[in-house]
Amino acid sequence: MRKESRGLPGEIQVSAHVRKLLKDQFLFVERGAVELKGKGEMLAYLMKGRY
Structure with a gap:
C-alpha cells in the first residue's frame, strides 16, 4: 500500500521529510x-x- 491509501478521510498526511x-x-x-x-x-x- 502506498501512503495515499493509508490516509484518513478529510486529513492531509505527510512524511517526516515534508513536515x-x-x-x-x-x-x-x-x-x-x-x-x-x-x-x-x-x-x-x-x-x-497554518500557524
Whole structure:
C-alpha cells in the first residue's frame, strides 16, 4: 500500500521529510508509523493548519 491509501478521510498526511520542510509554516500532529509497500514503515504526520 502506498501512503495515499493509508490516509484518513478529510486529513492531509505527510512524511517526516515534508513536515521538516514545512514545520515553521504549518501545525502537524504525529500519526505514527504506517506500513508502505516496498518501503517498510514510515513515520507519518497529519497537517492540521497554518500557524
